[in-house]
Amino acid sequence: MQPKAKISNLAFFSKHALPGRGHAVSDWLQSFSPSLAALFSQIAATLLTLVLVAPVLASFGVEIPLVADAFIQGGIAAFLGSRLGLAWWWLPINLLFSPALAATLSSGVAPSWFLAAFILLFLVYWSVFRSQVPLYLSSRKAWAAVAGLLPGKAGVRFLDLGAGLGGMLNYLDAQHPDGKFTGMEIAPLPFVLGWLRKRATGGNYSLQWGDFWPHSLADQDVVYAYLSPVPMARLWRKVCAEMPSGSRFISNTFPVPGVEPEEIVELDDFHRSRLYVYLVPARRSVEIMP
Numbered sequence: 513m514q515p516k517a518k519i520s521n522l523a524f525f526s527k528h529a530l531p532g533r534g535h536a537v538s539d540w541l542q543s544f545s546p547s548l549a550a551l552f553s554q555i556a557a558t559l560l561t562l563v564l565v566a567p568v569l570a571s572f573g574v575e576i577p578l579v580a581d582a583f584i585q586g587g588i589a590a591f592l593g594s595r596l597g598l599a600w601w602w603l604p605i606n607l608l609f610s611p612a613l614a615a616t617l618s619s620g621v622a623p624s625w626f627l628a629a630f631i632l633l634f635l636v637y638w639s640v641f642r643s644q645v646p647l648y649l650s651s652r653k654a655w656a657a658v659a660g661l662l663p664g665k666a667g668v669r670f671l672d673l674g675a676g677l678g679g680m681l682n683y684l685d686a687q688h689p690d691g692k693f694t695g696m697e698i699a700p701l702p703f704v705l706g707w708l709r710k711r712a713t714g715g716n717y718s719l720q721w722g723d724f725w726p727h728s729l730a731d732q733d734v735v736y737a738y739l740s741p742v743p744m745a746r747l748w749r750k751v752c753a754e755m756p757s758g759s760r761f762i763s764n765t766f767p768v769p770g771v772e773p774e775e776i777v778e779l780d781d782f783h784r785s786r787l788y789v790y791l792v793p794a795r796r797s798v799e800i801m802p
């Protein structure tokens with residue numbers, strides 16, 4: 513058992529609410545995912561720049577270069593984004609998006625490269641604008657630590673929620689050939705790469721393409737997730753409602769807010785990640801969180 517550490521409340525991915533604002537429109541806009549709020553900020557800033565800023569400057573006979581226009585648009589977008597509750601790191605993205613676009617358009621790079629890059633990113637990140645869970649991979653040290661946390665019983669059943677390229681499943685399958693390892697992955701390109709890896713290594717595990725939310729966790733001894741802070745509270749409710757009492761839920765890096773883990777394993781990997789290990793309680797002792 514590792515010493516227990518204080519659980520921090522990671523709000524990195526989340527939006528900040530605007531305190532004391534009962535404004536219906538801003539409440540409605542804040543209910544969007546951050547990427548949609550950013551898109552709205554960009555569109556609104558572009559319209560404001562075109563219909564307000566540019567004509568006002570023109571009426572004073574002021575002519576400014578395109579890049580200055582782009583920075584004005586970016587400044588407005590950054591302001592609107594922050595008013596819509598976007599996390600601080602959206603600020604430079606909103607500010608620099610149009611200037612970067614203007615610079616790229618004048619660089620002469622063929623548009624087909626941008627289409628290709630867009631398709632590639634779309635296939636990798638897929639529904640990230642909704643799920644707020646991008647692709648990043650567990651380290652080898654995380655694979656080994658999870659292997660060490662599996663119960664000793666034969667035929668242990670393990671599910672990786674959002675399996676990425678299937679690295680965890682591949683490793684565990686090699687360590688515990690009698691285990692029943694399953695992974696679910698929603699993004700097409702990681703799924704295909706994971707499937708090719710399984711074929712190439714002759715892995716005896718199951719990798720399924722699809723959304724894990726409708727998938728039952730009832731049959732699992734251990735469920736592993738490496739997601740983001742955003743879905744953790746909802747996922748814990750699903751774990752408690754579906755997993756057998758006494759089974760384990762392991763979350764890499766992102767703790768369940770307000771729930772004390774049974775154990776925290778500190779990994780000496782690149783990100784100095786932590787594994788939060790939760791013992792699934794008996795149904796009646798679960799306190800339903802709002």
Ligand SMILES: C[S@@+](CC[C@H](N)C(=O)[O-])C[C@H]1O[C@@H](n2cnc3c(N)ncnc32)[C@H](O)[C@@H]1O
Nearest residue numbers: 645648649650674675676697698699723724738
């Ligand atoms: C941070 S990666 C972790 C990959 C892998 N578990 C690992 O540890 O290396 C999270 C993955 O979850 C996938 N994902 C996010 N939401 C999902 C969902 N609802 N159903 C299935 N996969 C999902 C993402 O596409 C992404 O590939």
